[in-house]
Amino acid sequence: MRIAIVGATGEVGRMMLKKLEEENIPAEVIDLYASSRSVGKKFTLKDKTLEVVELREDSFDRGYDYVLFSAGASISRHYSPIAAEKGALVIDNSSAFRSDAEVPLVVPEINGFLVKGYKGIIANPNCSTIQMVLSLSGIYRRYGVKTIVVSTYQAVSGAGNKGVAELEKQEAGEIVSTVFIRQIHRNVVPVIGDLLETGFSTEEMKMVNETRKIFGDDSISVWPTTVRVPVAHGHSESIFVETIEPFTLDGLKSVIENSENVVYSEDHLTPLEVAGSDLVYVSRLRTFDSSRFLFWNIADNIRVGAATNAVRIMKAHMGGA
Numbered sequence: 001m002r003i004a005i006v007g008a009t010g011e012v013g014r015m016m017l018k019k020l021e022e023e024n025i026p027a028e029v030i031d032l033y034a035s036s037r038s039v040g041k042k043f044t045l046k047d048k049t050l051e052v053v054e055l056r057e058d059s060f061d062r063g064y065d066y067v068l069f070s071a072g073a074s075i076s077r078h079y080s081p082i083a084a085e086k087g088a089l090v091i092d093n094s095s096a097f098r099s100d101a102e103v104p105l106v107v108p109e110i111n112g113f114l115v116k117g118y119k120g121i122i123a124n125p126n127c128s129t130i131q132m133v134l135s136l137s138g139i140y141r142r143y144g145v146k147t148i149v150v151s152t153y154q155a156v157s158g159a160g161n162k163g164v165a166e167l168e169k170q171e172a173g174e175i176v177s178t179v180f181i182r183q184i185h186r187n188v189v190p191v192i193g194d195l196l197e198t199g200f201s202t203e204e205m206k207m208v209n210e211t212r213k214i215f216g217d218d219s220i221s222v223w224p225t226t227v228r229v230p231v232a233h234g235h236s237e238s239i240f241v242e243t244i245e246p247f248t249l250d251g252l253k254s255v256i257e258n259s260e261n262v263v264y265s266e267d268h269l270t271p272l273e274v275a276g277s278d279l280v281y282v283s284r285l286r287t288f289d290s291s292r293f294l295f296w297n298i299a300d301n302i303r304v305g306a307a308t309n310a311v312r313i314m315k316a317h318m319g320g321a
């Protein structure tokens with residue numbers, strides 16, 4: 001199998017390479033692409049050293065079975081169709097194609113059936129959305145979901161290498177804010193993405209639109225507030241849900257415990273404890289009645305929210321193609 005990673009030097013691209021290794025994906029070729037700035041950078045995969053080369057339009061002439069894109073939306077818009085045209089199955093981690101009706105938006109545990117035999121571009125959802133829909137998938141199937149109110153506490157790695165670098169510089173005393181709209185060290189920033197005329201941000205609208213698309217249900221009412229916090233890795237979410245059918249707390253716990261790649265915990269988990277895991281962790285489950293509940297939902301954003309989901313899409317396609 002021949003695989004390429006575009007954006008291989010990024011937070012997500014580096015993790016994609018690691019996931020290919022962890023999952024023992026049988027690849028005869030793994031090529032790494034990034035910008036001219038990164039040419040010659042080296043990464044290791046098992047006993048091999050791989051060198052980054054510059055992305056060009058003719059890069060895909062080398063012929064790939066899978067190309068994992070993680071270099072931002074404008075790079076994806078330009079280069080993903082070229083890769084797909086040359087015969088690769090493209091798994092795109094950017095927002096470029098997520099709302100395109102023709103492009104499947106996939107979380108394999110929920111709608112993995114969409115990838116079977118698929119050719120072209122598959123979109124990987126936004127990080128905060130993936131971990132939320134994974135925890136809600138069993139609940140959705142068992143009780144139905146009417147309303148979701150979610151507040152996120154998103155790590156700086158969600159803004160890529162430059163987000164991590166900005167927090168580290170500020171921790172070292174250099175308070176310059178170019179990535180985040182305010183100082184992030186010793187602070188929280190209540191806007192992620194661009195603000196729209198409605199007052200919602202682009203990051204918040206991703207959670208609204210992508211949740212509906214993944215469940216295939218436009219009737220779900222989603223009310224998000226997305227917030228950046230000075231955490232390196234691991235997004236947290238406080239989630240309020242109103243169901244259609246009544247539940248019991250024990251019923252909810254059992255459904256969550258039986259959801260694929262989701263762990264229910266009676267402990268009070270924090271991002272530091274889940275960074276490095278490929279699972280989503282649900283804790284602090286609580287309710288006042290039988291139709292509404294609250295919980296705390298955390299996951300490693302670079303793994304669950306990006307690279308792990310992309311490699312799970314690839315594995316689902318390999319199994320069903």
Ligand SMILES: NC(=O)c1ccc[n+]([C@@H]2O[C@H](COP(=O)([O-])OP(=O)(O)OC[C@H]3O[C@@H](n4cnc5c(N)ncnc54)[C@H](OP(=O)(O)O)[C@@H]3O)[C@@H](O)[C@H]2O)c1
Binds near residue numbers: 006012055071302
């Ligand atoms: N971080 C997350 O939690 C997360 C989660 C879900 C989705 N995403 C999405 O994944 C994508 C990448 O995110 P990231 O966090 O990994 O960003 P990042 O750390 O900033 O990395 C960006 C990558 O894109 C490459 N790149 C930039 N300009 C390029 C060009 N002109 N040609 C080729 N490669 C170029 C960079 O290469 P150089 O090093 O050479 O500049 C780098 O490898 C974004 O679309 C983001 O929205 C991120």
